[in-house]
Amino acid sequence: MSEDHHHDHQHHHDNRYSDMQARVRALETVLTEKGLIDPGAIDAIVETYETKIGPRNGAHVVAKAWSDPDFAEWLKRDATAAIASLGYAGRQGEHMRAVFNTPDTHNLVVCTLCSCYPWSVLGLPPVWYKAPAYRSRAVIDPRGVLAEFGLTLPETRKIRVWDSTAELRYLVIPERPEGTDGMSEEALAKLVSRDSMIGTAIAGMQP
Amino acid sequence: MSEDHHHDHQHHHDNRYSDMQARVRALETVLTEKGLIDPGAIDAIVETYETKIGPRNGAHVVAKAWSDPDFAEWLKRDATAAIASLGYAGRQGEHMRAVFNTPDTHNLVVCTLCSCYPWSVLGLPPVWYKAPAYRSRAVIDPRGVLAEFGLTLPETRKIRVWDSTAELRYLVIPERPEGTDGMSEEALAKLVSRDSMIGTAIAGMQP
Amino acid sequence: MNGPHDLGGQMGFGPVAPEKDEPYFHAEWEKRALGITLSCGAFGAWSIDESRHARENIPPADYLTASYYEIWTRALEVLLERHGFATRTEIDSGHKQTVPATPKRILAADMVPGVLARGGPCDRPVDTEPLFQPGDRVRTRNFNPTTHTRLPRYARSKTGVVEAVQGSYVFPDDNAHGRGENPQWVYTVVFDGGEIWGEGADPTLTVSIDAWESYLERV
Amino acid sequence: MNGPHDLGGQMGFGPVAPEKDEPYFHAEWEKRALGITLSCGAFGAWSIDESRHARENIPPADYLTASYYEIWTRALEVLLERHGFATRTEIDSGHKQTVPATPKRILAADMVPGVLARGGPCDRPVDTEPLFQPGDRVRTRNFNPTTHTRLPRYARSKTGVVEAVQGSYVFPDDNAHGRGENPQWVYTVVFDGGEIWGEGADPTLTVSIDAWESYLERV
Numbered sequence: 001m002s003e004d005h006h007h008d009h010q011h012h013h014d015n016r017y018s019d020m021q022a023r024v025r026a027l028e029t030v031l032t033e034k035g036l037i038d039p040g041a042i043d044a045i046v047e048t049y050e051t052k053i054g055p056r057n058g059a060h061v062v063a064k065a066w067s068d069p070d071f072a073e074w075l076k077r078d079a080t081a082a083i084a085s086l087g088y089a090g091r092q093g094e095h096m097r098a099v100f101n102t103p104d105t106h107n108l109v110v111c112t113l114c115s116c117y118p119w120s121v122l123g124l125p126p127v128w129y130k131a132p133a134y135r136s137r138a139v140i141d142p143r144g145v146l147a148e149f150g151l152t153l154p155e156t157r158k159i160r161v162w163d164s165t166a167e168l169r170y171l172v173i174p175e176r177p178e179g180t181d182g183m184s185e186e187a188l189a190k191l192v193s194r195d196s197m198i199g200t201a202i203a204g205m206q207p
Numbered sequence: 208m209s210e211d212h213h214h215d216h217q218h219h220h221d222n223r224y225s226d227m228q229a230r231v232r233a234l235e236t237v238l239t240e241k242g243l244i245d246p247g248a249i250d251a252i253v254e255t256y257e258t259k260i261g262p263r264n265g266a267h268v269v270a271k272a273w274s275d276p277d278f279a280e281w282l283k284r285d286a287t288a289a290i291a292s293l294g295y296a297g298r299q300g301e302h303m304r305a306v307f308n309t310p311d312t313h314n315l316v317v318c319t320l321c322s323c324y325p326w327s328v329l330g331l332p333p334v335w336y337k338a339p340a341y342r343s344r345a346v347i348d349p350r351g352v353l354a355e356f357g358l359t360l361p362e363t364r365k366i367r368v369w370d371s372t373a374e375l376r377y378l379v380i381p382e383r384p385e386g387t388d389g390m391s392e393e394a395l396a397k398l399v400s401r402d403s404m405i406g407t408a409i410a411g412m413q414p
Numbered sequence: 415m416n417g418p419h420d421l422g423g424q425m426g427f428g429p430v431a432p433e434k435d436e437p438y439f440h441a442e443w444e445k446r447a448l449g450i451t452l453s454c455g456a457f458g459a460w461s462i463d464e465s466r467h468a469r470e471n472i473p474p475a476d477y478l479t480a481s482y483y484e485i486w487t488r489a490l491e492v493l494l495e496r497h498g499f500a501t502r503t504e505i506d507s508g509h510k511q512t513v514p515a516t517p518k519r520i521l522a523a524d525m526v527p528g529v530l531a532r533g534g535p536c537d538r539p540v541d542t543e544p545l546f547q548p549g550d551r552v553r554t555r556n557f558n559p560t561t562h563t564r565l566p567r568y569a570r571s572k573t574g575v576v577e578a579v580q581g582s583y584v585f586p587d588d589n590a591h592g593r594g595e596n597p598q599w600v601y602t603v604v605f606d607g608g609e610i611w612g613e614g615a616d617p618t619l620t621v622s623i624d625a626w627e628s629y630l631e632r633v
Numbered sequence: 634m635n636g637p638h639d640l641g642g643q644m645g646f647g648p649v650a651p652e653k654d655e656p657y658f659h660a661e662w663e664k665r666a667l668g669i670t671l672s673c674g675a676f677g678a679w680s681i682d683e684s685r686h687a688r689e690n691i692p693p694a695d696y697l698t699a700s701y702y703e704i705w706t707r708a709l710e711v712l713l714e715r716h717g718f719a720t721r722t723e724i725d726s727g728h729k730q731t732v733p734a735t736p737k738r739i740l741a742a743d744m745v746p747g748v749l750a751r752g753g754p755c756d757r758p759v760d761t762e763p764l765f766q767p768g769d770r771v772r773t774r775n776f777n778p779t780t781h782t783r784l785p786r787y788a789r790s791k792t793g794v795v796e797a798v799q800g801s802y803v804f805p806d807d808n809a810h811g812r813g814e815n816p817q818w819v820y821t822v823v824f825d826g827g828e829i830w831g832e833g834a835d836p837t838l839t840v841s842i843d844a845w846e847s848y849l850e851r852v
Contacts, residue, residue, distance in 0.1 A: 026727030040742035042668025091752035112641035166843030233508030247523035249449025298533035319422035373624030556831025612775025
């Protein structure tokens with residue numbers, strides 16, 4: 001019915017994008033035909049983030065900070081260098097800051113404007129980190145957001161939200177859980193979840 | 208492919224609404240079955256806004272204001288009463304204000320928060336008045352908006368934007384075009400377009 | 415709430431697209447949607463403020479793509495469910511399954527002219543004198559409620575001048591949530607474009623809002 | 634620009650929905666979209682700032698419903714067209730029809746480890762001393778450009794305290810539009826929740842942004 005067309009157009013405004021699989025395949029095909037991209041490079045990028053760069057990197061940083069006061073001090077002073085000393089550097093981690101949770105203050109990281117995230121230590125961001133619900137609310141209602149992750153902080157705990165508006169990337173250093181004295185770095189690293197390094201969890205919390 | 212489901216869900220988030228014709232028919236049917244609405248009342252409402260209440264009402268008000276200084280004065284002082292004296296009152300025109308263009312100041316009406324509009328004198332609002340492009344930009348870039356209506360005002364002309372945030376409804380009284388001395392109210396009313404009473408045109412301008 | 419409806423100053427929607435010789439309706443269903451919405455409004459079960467808030471609560475991407483009659487319809491469905499007039503299943507199926515709540519009034523065809531002519535005035539007397547007078551400098555408050563408000567985001571924490579006392583009206587921020595009409599004085603407050611939009615604002619621009627008294631503080 | 638990307642403080646998106654044991658990718662095309670985006674970034678034809686602005690320019694309703702890899706892909710298509718690497722017809726059809734512009738670099742598989750390890754540092758030396766020092770009270774400027782900025786809308790015209798001088802970095806507001814890197818000092822500025830969100834703000838909340846020097850004025 002032609003009089004409906006106006007509204008159908010508004011509603012189904014961009015069907016071209018409904019099949020992303022086909023769309024991205026077409027893009028890869030034409031760019032490869034043009035000699036602009038190397039599908040092997042794509043494979044290598046994907047493999048890197050599937051197997052080499054992920055939250056284990058960050059957990060190693062945190063566990064070392066818990067175990068080695070000199071390293072923790074270095075991390076506070078120059079996170080980029082301290083983290084690079086463990087072999088973690090590069091894309092979306094060029095300029096790192098480590099922010100330490102304390103009994104007084106809980107840190108939470110967000111990027112309200114896009115999805116800035118410390119790839120070099122945490123890998124690729126989860127979907128929720130990039131989605132409107134988290135980006136809109138983390139800065140205005142962090143306790144409400146944390147509750148949705150199952151984390152309820154004491155009412156008096158200060159909450160510091162870091163909105164990553166520039167090229168600095170933030171790694172939260174969670175508090176070391178109680179009862180972990182004498183544990184090895186390797187064992188400690190297992191207590192450090194990805195979310196605890198974003199601030200939506202604490203270390204040792206059941207995921 | 209099941210791994211695509213997550214994204215398909217995001218993209219086609221609400222197919223229920225894709226056929227408004229069917230949806231609204233279902234709503235009318237069930238409410239009628241329940242005895243809550245009278246389809247005849249719907250017909251009467253539609254007929255009213257298709258034949259009785261529209262921009263001709265406002266054009267009459269404007270033409271009278273141009274022709275009768277006492278009426279213009281009344282309109283400035285108590286628009287609701289002056290307009291009601293011509294028989295125009297009621298829904299979405301309960302509390303009227305008339306704002307007069309002058310050689311110094313052009314008035315423009317918008318409702319950024321919804322689509323408040325003076326139905327009693329202008330009838331149902333056009334689609335653009337209710338749509339995001341107009342509502343977002345009228346308050347920050349009125350000259351850019353006016354240009355899209357083909358209206359370029361002198362650079363020194365002051366622009367006053369009225370954001371209808373409460374229950375007051377605004378009627379712009381455009382300036383009387385030059386060369387209209389001695390014209391009858393009826394003839395003058397023909398120069399008054401709907402848009403000139405919103406502020407996106409001036410009177411006598413080619414639509 | 416800072417919902418998708420609060421559009422003043424947002425960007426990215428492209429040019430305004432006025433339609434030449436636009437018809438009153440673009441489809442038959444729009445006529446019915448208008449009539450049904452007004453008919454259900456006559457039930458007396460919700461206020462215009464509650465219905466506005468229901469529209470604001472439509473998910474943002476839906477709100478921004480829906481036509482306004484679709485926005486009305488989606489919100490109406492929520493209100494009908496909330497107030498016991500129809501269940502979601504009934505709305506989806508188009509068939510009666512339950513006995514509805516009793517409306518205060520059912521709009522018959524012969525009542526239409528009178529109802530439209532009366533409208534729904536929302537001026538209410540208040541016992542107090544207006545706190546502000548024309549010429550007073552005022553500052554809008556800063557708040558970001560999750561509930562209904564008619565103070566747009568762009569006009570918060572801004573300094574302007576009271577231009578007129580417009581009368582006393584039902585307070586939507588309360589009335590939308592069943593907390594009573596609690597009428598207040600309403601003022602037209604004018605802001606320089608530069609106060610609102612800062613550097614680069616059109617120097618010839620002033621913007622006014624109609625602000626309830628509790629939105630304002632004396633400067 | 635006050636685009637759909639500027640989400641801080643907006644409402645209506647519902648609860649955050651963390652996914653248990655979320656996989657790295659939810660579909661094969663997401664892997665390819667990641668790799669293609671990074672490969673095309675290696676052309677050296679646009680900056681990260683220009684690519685962010687291309688994402689911000691996606692129509693709001695599309696931006697708010699698209700997954701982030703879709704946002705990347707839509708913006709990439711615009712950049713490829715703008716810089717002469719592919720036409721819209723080629724992108725839609727998936728077949729070469731024109732000779733592309735010459736990229737500064739084509740990313741081969743064996744270059745990937747080095748390129749990812751280097752990343753794209755954007756610290757740059759500046760000749761000036763920082764205008765502000767930790768402890769200084771500053772006010773963010775008020776502006777609403779239609780162009781790229783990294784000062785979120787919620788943090789404009791707000792008073793905070795400089796917590797740290799973070800170094801000097803490429804200025805995105807200029808660089809996104811080809812006006813040069815024009816590096817500036819960047820500061821971490823901390824605001825009380827109440828300063829930003831007003832009445833009803835969480836009293837335990839502070840929010841910080843990283844602000845380029847020209848975003849700030851001394852209070």
